[in-house]
Amino acid sequence: MAPSKKDQIANGALTAFAQLGYSETTMDAIAEMAQVAKGTLYYHFSTKEELFLYVIEKGVKMLIYHVDNVIQNEELSLEDRILNVLDEHLRFFSENQDLCFLLLSAFSGDGQRDRMVGNLLGGYFSTMESHMLELQQQGYIRADIDIRTLASALFGMVGFTVLRKQFRKEPVNSAADKQTLRYMLSGMFQNNV
Structure with a gap:
């Protein structure tokens, strides 16, 4: 189509x-x-600004949709859903590298535009923080982990990994990438899922 x-x-x-x-x-x-x-x-x-904000909003909504589908997939164990959220971020950013670059470099110094982009990204962070807080309350994520920092770290860790590989013209979303990122996040789990 x-x-x-x-x-x-x-x-x-x-x-x-x-x-x-x-x-x-x-x-x-x-x-x-x-x-x-x-x-x-x-x-x-x-205007260009209207179009820019539309592109950012559309991209953020796509990311939320894909990550939310993984989190809501009750066919997977909770542990698998948690780890698959990381994999979904990696897959999404590797398949949408221009969007990844734009989301990570969208802040321009124009206060009004930056606030609008921040608000759009706020929808993503609210979704992630809500899911992570629920997991923390259920005992899957350690109680001493700050959920806001965790959501930001996940977004930045995967996004900048993809950007760096893109700039270096290296393959993205390899088994080694997934394993390394999973290892880095494993400290958040109550029982090292």
Whole structure:
């Protein structure tokens, strides 16, 4: 199924923002990357900032959806769900490297835009913190672990691992990557799951 024009534009904008950065990306560059006429672009998005926030919001919602599906999968043991959350982050970021780069570099110094991006990422962190707090209350995550720090560390640890490998043109999401990241997170578990 072919993407809608709005999705086509968002995909082109994601590529443009990731390659050129926010300040260097123009609506002309977005139209070119999305392979749409400028009129079509402006029909769907009136400003670059509106489009930027749409791309970030769409990406964060995709990440939440994928991670939430793993957490809610009752066919897996709770221990497997916990570890698969890490694997899902790694898979998601490795399959969406432009989005990974954009999410980790989205803050621009523009206070209003940074607050808006922060609010969008806040939805992800609220979801992760809620799930992790529940696991902590059930005794799976150690009581002395700060849940906010844990959620931030997971996001940054996986995201920056993928970015570094991307910049170095190394394969991402290998068995060694998963094992190393799982080992690093294993200290959060009450009984070292």
